[in-house]
Amino acid sequence: MKKYLITGGAGFIGSHLVEGLLNRGDFVTVIDDLSTGTWNNIAQFESNLNFRAIIASADERSLIEREVPKHNFVYHLASAVGVKLIIDRPVETVQRIVRTTDSLVDVCMRYRVPLLLTSTSEVYGKSDCVPFAEDNDITIGATSKRRWAYASAKMLDEFLVLAHHYQTSLPVFIVRLFNTVGPKQTGQYGMVIPRFINAAIKNEPLEVYGDGKQQRCFCSVFDVIEALLKFESSPQASGQVINIGSNEEISIGQLAEKIIKIVKSKSKLKFISYEEAYGHGFDDMRRRIPDLNKAKRILNWQPKTKLDEIINQIYQYNINQKNHNQ
Numbered sequence: 658m659k660k661y662l663i664t665g666g667a668g669f670i671g672s673h674l675v676e677g678l679l680n681r682g683d684f685v686t687v688i689d690d691l692s693t694g695t696w697n698n699i700a701q702f703e704s705n706l707n708f709r710a711i712i713a714s715a716d717e718r719s720l721i722e723r724e725v726p727k728h729n730f731v732y733h734l735a736s737a738v739g740v741k742l743i744i745d746r747p748v749e750t751v752q753r754i755v756r757t758t759d760s761l762v763d764v765c766m767r768y769r770v771p772l773l774l775t776s777t778s779e780v781y782g783k784s785d786c787v788p789f790a791e792d793n794d795i796t797i798g799a800t801s802k803r804r805w806a807y808a809s810a811k812m813l814d815e816f817l818v819l820a821h822h823y824q825t826s827l828p829v830f831i832v833r834l835f836n837t838v839g840p841k842q843t844g845q846y847g848m849v850i851p852r853f854i855n856a857a858i859k860n861e862p863l864e865v866y867g868d869g870k871q872q873r874c875f876c877s878v879f880d881v882i883e884a885l886l887k888f889e890s891s892p893q894a895s896g897q898v899i900n901i902g903s904n905e906e907i908s909i910g911q912l913a914e915k916i917i918k919i920v921k922s923k924s925k926l927k928f929i930s931y932e933e934a935y936g937h938g939f940d941d942m943r944r945r946i947p948d949l950n951k952a953k954r955i956l957n958w959q960p961k962t963k964l965d966e967i968i969n970q971i972y973q974y975n976i977n978q979k980n981h982n983q
């Protein structure tokens with residue numbers, strides 16, 4: 658049995674990763690401060706003897722000094738997440754992301770515990786050179802636009818982790834996740850699909866930011882977990898940055914229409930300017946598609962689940978949750 662430490666394990670992706678590892682028969686410790694994650698996401702594992710959770714911040718040095726050496730591998734997912742949260746709380750965004758990764762990778766280096774960092778497609782910034790390949794140059798917006806604080810902090814995380822690999826040969830894996838969606842994701846911090854589905858269920862307007870023509874690709878969390886579980890056993894992936902996501906593109910306006918149709922809702926689209934949605938300090942990019950050649954070559958991975966199926970899964974999950982809570 659292998660032992661895994663997951664920071665951010667009570668979050669959306671983290672809790673699915675916990676499930677994947679426990680199903681494989683591994684032992685899992687979660688460290689999560691429940692800042693955006695919830696106990697509910699991991700409550701179902703509480704009685705599993707191969708599971709333990711520590712509710713604390715992963716930047717507590719003494720805690721990670723104690724915990725990291727007890728494990729064979731660290732999945733570092735803890736991070737401020739979600740455009741709305743990042744715009745509203747820029748100080749925490751930058752400080753907590755960088756501090757946590759800095760402490761964690763330092764401790765991993767000392768105890769020689771391999772680390773996987775979940776980075777983000779946001780680091781591609783304003784580039785219009787789609788599809789985005791991992792070694793492409795990057796164009797980030799002005800520092801006065803708060804949105805770019807997240808991309809820059811995650812980029813610094815990548816530099817730090819790669820620097821440890823370069824200087825001490827620590828096995829590290831950097832995953833640039835593109836929009837990941839599925840059951841358990843909350844719309845509270847600005848994630849578009851749960852926000853649209855919840856509005857459609859209530860027959861409320863679906864608020865589309867900008868002109869709705871911006872295009873995105875959405876990957877099933879179950880496909881993402883399959884990829885995350887492959888890194889450790891792919892030695893060629895060590896010291897590499899690899900995109901994980903879907904390349905099925907859709908505009909946000911079309912996405913809203915699709916959700917209304919699937920949910921059989923009476924909702925209408927309501928267009929809202931970025932300024933109105935996020936206040937001053939927002940910048941957006943028109944398209945964001947991953948180049949998935951590296952993921953295919955190194956991990957033999959590609960996304961399988963189509964968008965309609967993903968939306969249906971989330972819709973069914975949300976309906977079940979609603980009925981359960983009544």
Ligand SMILES: NC(=O)c1ccc[n+]([C@@H]2O[C@H](COP(=O)([O-])OP(=O)(O)OC[C@H]3O[C@@H](n4cnc5c(N)ncnc54)[C@H](O)[C@@H]3O)[C@@H](O)[C@H]2O)c1
Binds near residue numbers: 665671757
């Ligand atoms: N969901 C996506 O579409 C997406 C896209 C790109 C990258 N990512 C990355 O994937 C990871 C997981 O994201 P998610 O979508 O599951 O978000 P999430 O908010 O559900 O999960 C993040 C978790 O980290 C916890 N956390 C935050 N700071 C912490 C700290 N200092 N110590 C301990 N716990 C802390 C939160 O409570 C939460 O449970 C993040 O690193 C994020 O940057 C996600």
